[in-house]
Amino acid sequence: MIRVAQVMGYMDGGGVEQVVMNYYRHVDRATAQFDLLVCEGSGMVPRDEVEGLGGRVLMVPGYGNLPRFMRALERLFRQERWPIVHSHVNALSVFPLCAAKRAGVLVRIAHSHSTSGRGEPVRNAMKAALRPLSNVYPTYRMACSRYAGEWLFGGGVNFEVLYNAIDLARFAFDAGVRVRVRAELGLMEGQLAVLHVGRFTEQKNHRFLIEAFAKASRRRPDAILLLAGEGDSRPSIERRVSELGLADRVKFLGQRSDVERLYSAADTFVLPSLYEGLPVVSVEAQASGLPCLLSDQITREVDVTGNVRFLPIVDSDLWADVLCTVRSSGRVGVCNGDFADYDIVRAGKRLTERYEELFERVRV
Structure with a gap:
């Protein structure tokens, strides 16, 4: 058996943690x-599940x-x-590797699970400083999308795309x-x-979303x-919702372990992020048949069903206009064959095989 050290960084209920745990449940x-x-x-370490697996x-x-x-x-x-160390902290992987x-x-x-975008000058400066070092220490490279891989490793560097697969x-x-x-x-x-x-x-980009929804x-x-969801900016978003008189129109549901139920209940899914690698939530939403409105800063690789619109995040009026056209009966039928690259059963088998192959290459 091969034990793999997964460098997670902070676990606070984000998408990367969900992706790694999805794979853990489905590798051999x-x-x-x-x-x-x-x-x-x-804040959210799934210790019991990890140990149970x-x-x-x-x-x-x-x-x-x-230094510490x-x-x-x-x-x-x-x-x-450990024979294999697999780092998931994006540009910061320079340090653990x-x-x-x-x-x-x-x-x-x-x-590589992410990219960068406007609005985070300190974080973007750090990423810019570390990206040139991203190919110094790894012996193998993976990314959640072609876009995320080229962003971190460069266009002329080999890497494997392992999509954020789901059940x-x-x-x-x-x-x-x-x-x-x-x-x-x-x-x-x-x-x-x-x-x-x-x-x-x-x-x-919740603040932008609130402004668009208000309109x-x-x-x-x-x-x-x-x-x-949860996070540090929730209190400020709650205050903005109250200022706009939307307290009875916006429901804060907290961190959920049953998001699949929410997808069935909803009529459309929105994600106006400043940047993403490949957001697993948008794959989940499409698997439920939801029409999706996504930021134009998100890679088009995520459009599986053809029922996705990419909108600029500089125009809240446009987002409001499109939201006003959504019908409660706008859900589309889903063909699982379209999701072949996102099927966690297949993807888990593929990751297992990749670990075996990499282990055998260096085995003495």
């Missing part, structure tokens, strides 16, 4: 097991103190002797669930439910906005 765990290296201070969670200092972070990782790498190389780890995977059966539309969840949320028959799933961070709601008094 008799062949590959995961040990998650998680930064102290993380046969893995471990090991806490390390946060990367805010880089690096020392702790190098010590762990030497002590545990450097520590892995110092410790003699022969297979070092850098995985298609879990996210299939369920008419009975739709009726029950809409009743739980107090939604009337035919009332328009607009859904967003994502952490409350600047990247997800749409003047013309669609039946519209309700459902916001699933």
